[in-house]
Amino acid sequence: MDTRFLYPLESCKIIHLLRHGQAVHNVEAEKDRNALLSPRLFDAPLTDHGHQQVENLRERVVSSGLLKRVELVVTSPLLRTMQTAVGVFGNEDKQPNMTCSPSILALEVARDRNGVRPPDMRRNVSEYQTIFPTIDFSQIESEEDNLWRPDVRESEEEILARGLEFMKWLWKRPEKEVAVVSHGIVLQHMLYAFANDCDLSVRHELCKRFANCEIRTVVIVDKSLSSSTEN
Numbered sequence: 001m002d003t004r005f006l007y008p009l010e011s012c013k014i015i016h017l018l019r020h021g022q023a024v025h026n027v028e029a030e031k032d033r034n035a036l037l038s039p040r041l042f043d044a045p046l047t048d049h050g051h052q053q054v055e056n057l058r059e060r061v062v063s064s065g066l067l068k069r070v071e072l073v074v075t076s077p078l079l080r081t082m083q084t085a086v087g088v089f090g091n092e093d094k095q096p097n098m099t100c101s102p103s104i105l106a107l108e109v110a111r112d113r114n115g116v117r118p119p120d121m122r123r124n125v126s127e128y129q130t131i132f133p134t135i136d137f138s139q140i141e142s143e144e145d146n147l148w149r150p151d152v153r154e155s156e157e158e159i160l161a162r163g164l165e166f167m168k169w170l171w172k173r174p175e176k177e178v179a180v181v182s183h184g185i186v187l188q189h190m191l192y193a194f195a196n197d198c199d200l201s202v203r204h205e206l207c208k209r210f211a212n213c214e215i216r217t218v219v220i221v222d223k224s225l226s227s228s229t230e231n
Contacts, residue, residue: 012220012222013170013220013221014178015180015218015219015220016070017190018057018181018182018216019181019184019210019212020046020050020080020083020182021050021054022049023044023050036117037116037118041117041118041119042121043078043080043122044079044080045079046079057088057213061088069177070178070179071102071175072103072175073089073103073181074105074110074178074181075106075135075180076110076112077107077110077128077137082104084213085135086104088179088181089102089104089181102179103136104136105139108139110166110186111183111186113185114148114149115148115152115154116153121145124143124144125140156185160192171222184209187216188208192207
């Protein structure tokens with residue numbers, strides 16, 4: 001066994017990164033990328049296939065014991081991600097004797113790339129609260145979507161900064177095992193923020209594009225805490 005690193009458990013956090021299931025705009029974009037500019041794709045929901053992907057992953061999460069281990073689920077406040085978060089980790093429409101589900105928290109910092117494309121614009125919070133009564137929206141400051149701009153697309157540098165901001169926020173949380181339900185490009189940039197610590201081959205595999213409803217697990221380590229423990 002090639003053991004490269006050894007860290008105390010208290011300096012580690014397990015993060016399960018999950019991209020939403022297939023959504024309507026994913027299908028339309030495969031036919032024509034310009035479709036992403038269509039207002040009819042506003043806050044695109046999951047397709048029937050996307051719902052099936054979620055159901056299949058739910059079975060895996062339950063059978064593997066992951067559902068029991070995850071202490072918190074953080075989700076982007078867009079329809080497709082919340083449908084995925086509740087479908088995989090929630091307990092809505094499940095049997096009463098199902099294991100207790102983790103809390104699900106909606107955060108703006110976990111949402112898709114902002115601007116220009118209607119699929120990436122969210123609805124009013126009050127509408128989501130009706131659809132998803134078990135999701136906690138307390139961290140979202142505005143009822144309406146004040147972040148999405150019709151004429152400016154968020155840059156990759158801004159997404160990277162947002163990913164780093166999110167990871168810093170996540171590290172301060174008390175939970176040791178967390179699931180994050182977000183969007184492909186956002187999840188990639190969350191990983192980019194820390195991937196320099198990995199070998200090139202590992203970094204390439206870790207940061208490659210996420211498939212719909214793909215879950216990828218990483219461990220993040222506070223090296224300063226590890227150093228202080230050693231001393």
